[in-house]
Amino acid sequence: MGTAGHIDHGKTTLIRKLTGIDCDTHKEEKQRGITIYLGFSHYKLSNGNQLGIVDVPGHADFVNTMIAGASGMDMVMLVIAADAGIMPQTKEHLQIMTILGIQKGFIVLTKTDLVDNEYLELVEEEIGSLVENTFLAGTPMIRFSAVTETGLPEIKKAIEDIELSCEPRSAEGLFRLYVDRLFNKAGFGNIVTGTVISGQIHKNSKVFLLPGSEQIRIRRMERHGAETNELSAGDRGSINLTGINKDALHRGMLITDRILQSTQMVDAVLNLFPEGLRLKLWSQCLLLHGTSQYEVRIHLLDCNELQQGGEAIVQIHFSTPIFASFGDRFVIRNSSSDLTLGGGEIFDTRPLHHKRRTKNLLQGLQKVVTGDIEELIAAEVRKNLLPLTGKELIFLFGIQQDEFLQIVSSRLPEDIVALNTENETYLVAKNRYERNKRRVLKYIQVFHKQNPLEETGKTLEELAGLFGKERNDTLIGFLNAMLTDLAEQKKISKQNNSWVLFGHSVVINDVLRDQISFVENFLLDSGMKTPLMSELMPASESKGIDQELLIQILKLLIFRGKAYRIDDNYLHSSIVDKMRIILLKALLKKKEGLTVSEFRDLIDGNRKLCLLLLSRYDGEGVTLRKGDYRMITEKGRSFLRENDNA
Ligand SMILES: Nc1nc2c(ncn2[C@@H]2O[C@H](COP(=O)(O)OP(=O)(O)OP(=O)(O)O)[C@@H](O)[C@H]2O)c(=O)[nH]1
Ligand SMILES: [Mg+2]
Secondary structure (H helix, E strand, O other): OEEEOOOOOOHHHHHHHHHOOOOOOOHHHHHHOOOOOOEEEEEEOOOOOEEEEEEOOOOHHHHHHHHHHHOOOOEEEEEEEOOOOOOHHHHHHHHHHHHOOOOEEEEEEEOHHHOOHHHHHHHHHHHHHHHOOOOOOOOOEEEOOOOOOOOHHHHHHHHHHHHHHOOOOOOOOOOEEEOOEEEEEOOOEEEEEEEEEEOEEEOOOOEEEEOOOOEEEEEEEEEOOEEEOEEEOOOEEEEEEEOOOHHHOOOOOEEEOOOOOOEEEEEEEEEEOOOOOOEOOEEEEEEEEOOEEEEEEEEEOOOOOEOOOOEEEEEEEEEEEEOOOOOOEEEEEOOOOOOEEEEEEEEEOOOOOOOOOOHHHHHHHHHHHHOOHHHHHHHHHHHOOOOEEHHHHHHHHOOOHHHHHHHHHHOOOOOEEEEEOOOOEEEEEHHHHHHHHHHHHHHHHHHHHHOOOOOOOEEHHHHHHHHOOOOOHHHHHHHHHHHHHHHHOOOEEEEOOEEEEOOOOOOOOHHHHHHHHHHHHHHHHOOOOOOOHHHHHHHHHHOOOOHHHHHHHHHHHHHOOOEEEEOOEEEEHHHHHHHHHHHHHHHHHOOOOEOHHHHHHHHOOOHHHHHHHHHHHHHHOOEEEEOOEEEEOHHHHHHHHHHOOO
């Protein structure tokens, strides 16, 4: 619970009457008689629970402090002095609390001992119209005097009633506590305090202080002044940290139970207060989030100018990194920090940079802003080239596992595919998924083609290479799910440790290996004669190679660069390559060219072999046929230059 209201209206006095604790503990506060820093107290409820209380300053100069305090509140007491009535910070605090999403509270009219009944009624009427259409509409308005203590029982009752109606914050998910105070206590060391926004930690939990990546240790924790072993959402707590330098600690830092990615850009819905300023297309402002303030530039996305009282979708650029979560509220003030302009809610903590405000972009954003959680999830998935995991999305949007599974099973837009594995769900845009499947199939297909006698296909690791150099668990997990999907569709199957096209099978054993080298040797041994298929076939058969296998082996030899196919004949590549050089060198000397029989004499081969070789070289373009003669081409010359080392 927190206080709110104009300076000197009796907030701190009320808390003292309620709890016996004086929140104005600083010397400076005593001297000036006003609250300057956030004050902390607690109140024991009749059910035994402790209610943490934050007392805020009312002074116009300390609105930023008030915002930091209000950021963790679930319930508020708006304090208004009966003799003064509604004052500027009464209104400003009310607007800030509204924008921060506080939903419970009531009103206390203090200093009622100073005014008469008639005046009281007048002030009450004014307050009634002030809170109309706000979260305080219709809530109790309690007359109180710190002098006579009238109204104190009614205030206690209102607190009890509202506390009962407050939804407890979920202790699940990310732990977040933004540091609002830090001090050093002799014998203990560094102590930080704050309100737990979400999650839960135990004394032995791993915690981090952000920005920073080092794990820090908890020595001691307190909740409402008493030692505790755990802190959960909604608690006000203090944490005694060890192993950390005082200089490394700042107000506004975030204590969390995992390392988060910071951002310097968010997409948000922004509302401007009816009083205040208009915003241009680009505006420089101060933004208050958690217990920190940031210099930001706000880019209006769905309008060119935002009027007072208006609402816009904006992209906010931070001058320093911020740790924010989906759904976080913030307040904006003008650069000189004397005017609160409005505030809003973050709906994307890792947006793309919207440089151009296209119609498509706007339609997409509007859908996200006005749509349900599944639209937000879909938008996040569409934005990412790689799939997102259920864990990431649950974390990003702070939703419960059950709700996520429910969305995945029945509420996702049609262009999003969800792949379920035993312990993870992967979400990816459908068109990207289909494209990825086609790529994988094609890749395996080409591999088979080039390796006709390979029984295996492509491994998971090799397939992952298709999706970029970086390997990570998500990619591997997703790929596995996709391959399983392809296997279920009977497009691929698993062979040893690799994936092959469905139906693919080859068995290479020692026998086959011998058979392959037999065929190769046959080609090689033919020398300057043409290796005749009519001889190769029966010879192969005696080695147990049937015609089909022979073709496969010959294909394999071609793939390995050991053989060439010319017409329906197969020549060993070493012969083809050697004769090419001999021929080209001879042609270089003999300008008029060579006939077939001259070539035959040159290499001492049979006529058929010579014809085959010449047709091969013609095909390659290194020779040219002119009547009965072969001449060397320009390509032949350069081939010779590059390949003749002799
Ligand atoms: N007569 C009378 N005086 C009161 C009452 N409540 C508070 N005061 C006096 O009003 C003055 C301001 O009270 P605070 O409680 O400090 O006011 P505050 O709202 O906390 O002020 P800031 O924190 O500076 O915004 C003190 O002198 C109080 O004694 C009341 O019910 N009756
Ligand atoms: Mg005060």
